Amino acid sequence: MLKNLLPSKPGTEPLAEALRACKSHFLWAAIFSALVNLLYLTPTLYMMQVYDRVVPTGGLMTLVLVTVVAVFALGALAGLDWLRGRLMLRAGLRLDRMLAGKVLARVVDLQAKAPSTQALREFDNVRGAIGGQGMLALFDAPWTPIYLGCCFLLHPMLGLLTLVGGGILFTLAWLNERDTRPRLSKAISSQNQAYSAQEGIAGQAEVVRALGMRQSSIARQVEQRRQATAAQADAQLAGGRYSGAIKFLRLTLQSASLGLAAYLAVKGEISPGSIIAASVLLSRAVAPIEQLVGAWPSLVQAMASWKTLTELFAGTASVERERTNLPDPKGRLQVEGVTVKFPDTEAPQLRGVAFALKPGETLGVVGASGSGKTTLARVIAGALRPQAGAVRLDGAEFEAREGDELARWIGYLPQVPSLFAGSIKDNISRFATSVGVDQETADRGAVAAAQAAGAHELILRLPNGYDSMLGPFGQGLSAGQAQRVALARALYNDPVLLVLDEPNSNLDQEGEAALMQAILGAAARGAAVVVIAHRAGVLARVDRLLMMRDGMIQLEGPREEVLEKMRATTPRPAGQPGQPVHAAPAGGHAPAAQPGMAPMAGATQPPRRAQ
Ligand SMILES: Nc1ncnc2c1ncn2[C@@H]1O[C@H](COP(=O)(O)OP(=O)(O)OP(=O)(O)O)[C@@H](O)[C@H]1O
Numbered sequence: 001m002l003k004n005l006l007p008s009k010p011g012t013e014p015l016a017e018a019l020r021a022c023k024s025h026f027l028w029a030a031i032f033s034a035l036v037n038l039l040y041l042t043p044t045l046y047m048m049q050v051y052d053r054v055v056p057t058g059g060l061m062t063l064v065l066v067t068v069v070a071v072f073a074l075g076a077l078a079g080l081d082w083l084r085g086r087l088m089l090r091a092g093l094r095l096d097r098m099l100a101g102k103v104l105a106r107v108v109d110l111q112a113k114a115p116s117t118q119a120l121r122e123f124d125n126v127r128g129a130i131g132g133q134g135m136l137a138l139f140d141a142p143w144t145p146i147y148l149g150c151c152f153l154l155h156p157m158l159g160l161l162t163l164v165g166g167g168i169l170f171t172l173a174w175l176n177e178r179d180t181r182p183r184l185s186k187a188i189s190s191q192n193q194a195y196s197a198q199e200g201i202a203g204q205a206e207v208v209r210a211l212g213m214r215q216s217s218i219a220r221q222v223e224q225r226r227q228a229t230a231a232q233a234d235a236q237l238a239g240g241r242y243s244g245a246i247k248f249l250r251l252t253l254q255s256a257s258l259g260l261a262a263y264l265a266v267k268g269e270i271s272p273g274s275i276i277a278a279s280v281l282l283s284r285a286v287a288p289i290e291q292l293v294g295a296w297p298s299l300v301q302a303m304a305s306w307k308t309l310t311e312l313f314a315g316t317a318s319v320e321r322e323r324t325n326l327p328d329p330k331g332r333l334q335v336e337g338v339t340v341k342f343p344d345t346e347a348p349q350l351r352g353v354a355f356a357l358k359p360g361e362t363l364g365v366v367g368a369s370g371s372g373k374t375t376l377a378r379v380i381a382g383a384l385r386p387q388a389g390a391v392r393l394d395g396a397e398f399e400a401r402e403g404d405e406l407a408r409w410i411g412y413l414p415q416v417p418s419l420f421a422g423s424i425k426d427n428i429s430r431f432a433t434s435v436g437v438d439q440e441t442a443d444r445g446a447v448a449a450a451q452a453a454g455a456h457e458l459i460l461r462l463p464n465g466y467d468s469m470l471g472p473f474g475q476g477l478s479a480g481q482a483q484r485v486a487l488a489r490a491l492y493n494d495p496v497l498l499v500l501d502e503p504n505s506n507l508d509q510e511g512e513a514a515l516m517q518a519i520l521g522a523a524a525r526g527a528a529v530v531v532i533a534h535r536a537g538v539l540a541r542v543d544r545l546l547m548m549r550d551g552m553i554q555l556e557g558p559r560e561e562v563l564e565k566m567r568a569t570t571p572r573p574a575g576q577p578g579q580p581v582h583a584a585p586a587g588g589h590a591p592a593a594q595p596g597m598a599p600m601a602g603a604t605q606p607p608r609r610a611q
Helices: 013-021 023-039 042-057 060-109 115-130 133-154 156-203 205-210 214-266 273-315 373-380 403-407 424-428 439-452 456-460 479-491 509-524 559-568
Strands: 333-340 350-357 362-367 388-393 410-413 497-501 528-532 544-549 552-558
Touching: 013 023, 013 060, 013 273, 023 060, 023 133, 042 060, 042 273, 060 115, 060 133, 060 273, 115 133, 115 156, 115 273, 133 156, 133 273, 156 205, 156 214, 156 273, 205 214, 214 273, 333 373, 350 373, 350 388, 350 552, 362 373, 362 509, 373 497, 373 528, 403 410, 410 479, 424 439, 424 479, 439 456, 439 479, 439 509, 456 479, 479 497, 479 509, 497 509, 509 528, 544 559, 552 559
Parallel strands: 362 528, 362 544, 410 497, 497 528
Antiparallel strands: 333 350, 333 388, 544 552
8 A cells, every 4th residue: 555655756755755764653553453453353252262161161260261361462452552553643743754844845846826835734634644543444454354254264154244244334435435535525625725715814804904805805705614614514414324324234234143143053053152252253344444434534635635745746846856066156147038937827928038147247127017027037036937948047057056055146035025924133144043054153144134235224223123023924114124124135145146126116215225235235246136126216227228028028238228229219209100109208318218117317207108
């Protein structure tokens, strides 16, 4: 069975390894189960001895002896049963130790949002099932034929009754599985959807309240819950029908075996002691089937969860690939024919994007909303893997470096600052102390990064300075403060490639000046800097400009050259035919209002949208 569960696809090695590490637990649990099942024969043998030897002869000594042996055997049974349960529990704990971190790492690496983002919950299902009654029932199941054999040994008629009864029970169990499996899968997926929706609403409670969406979101929640509980109830009802029938059949079989054995005893074909023994043997033979039916939902859920985990690991296979250590990069960025297409969309969001940037160069990226700037930033930051093309740092594809090792060289400020619960210092140092960096080094790095970002003074002015604690999702700072702390985080450890996605969207004048200094400082020490901006102030001093349109590069080159072309393509005053559509002429250096770009320093026109 273990072999069938062992995943073999590339990337799933950690799962297979963890299962193999628990092999001895499973093996010992199987051995103990064998002993437990043998010891379950004790009451049968005891009864036969009492009725066939003690009662006819009145031998009290024999009674004492067989009782002592029976008590000892039952004690051993209880001990072994406890031990096998404990072994399986420990197997679950070992799986947790070996896999929990890896599951989380794979979730972080997962590119598309998929149900496997709840992977830790899926993993808990598997762990719970391993330590649960269902697994023990699976270990007991192979003993059914042995008990059946014992019934045949007592008398062929008793064997036949057990065989036929067991067969009907097995058929019912199979029908149960066939009927409940699809219902259970539906119940599990609706439950997962209901939980995710609930978490989403709880996380945005403030917006829900302020927008007066209480009633509508509660109504949607309740409806989702109703669907989930209805699906669950449907599965339970279907399963309940079968478990009721199975219970009825088992009790009837037990009584029938008593009756049949009594008849055979009256006819002198078996001893009186065999009457109760027959009933006990039969119930032991069919008990695993009944147990399995009861534990089936959790086993099915665990199997489905294991499949999801296998898919998650196979889909993130590159995480644990062996890689050669490469020299420290200098910051030479090459973007080669990058194409990105998000799942469930018709056209790609980036198409054949290609450009290069040298260490120390700064690139401004502009373009209308939805033109693909953020998508490009995510690709360059290593956050999003393109479907085609490559991004190289000093000639090596991003994939050539392990995720965290690559991130060490890249500073990324996402469009939404995305800070985390923890101190400001921990946020800036990217929680380095959690992975063994000593406190002093992390402190020094955090302060240096904050100074480079021009955020040191701002942080010192906070009530607890660098030790100020942020709440979930980095709550506790203003949008501008959060952006400046996130800039410091991007600059932590002097990355050679800096990717800033609208870094000035929430900044005041002081913040924007600090940002400009940070960009120029990073470029001066040799970092390549990519800045995406709608507000043009920050682009006034970049070396190169890149203009995106519909997921493609429209213009790219030295800043002045690109500005010149932009000006050349701006429409003349209304009435002049044959002019390109989207920008008004600007004074001085700047194209006044290219789509998605506010006027550069000195220009005064408001931005215009592409028509
Ligand atoms: N996760 C996603 N799934 C599907 N489509 C997406 C996803 N993220 C972005 N898009 C689509 O990709 C396109 C580019 O989006 P992107 O965020 O890169 O634009 P942008 O130029 O940064 O816009 P803005 O200036 O408004 O931030 C848009 O059409 C958007 O709808």
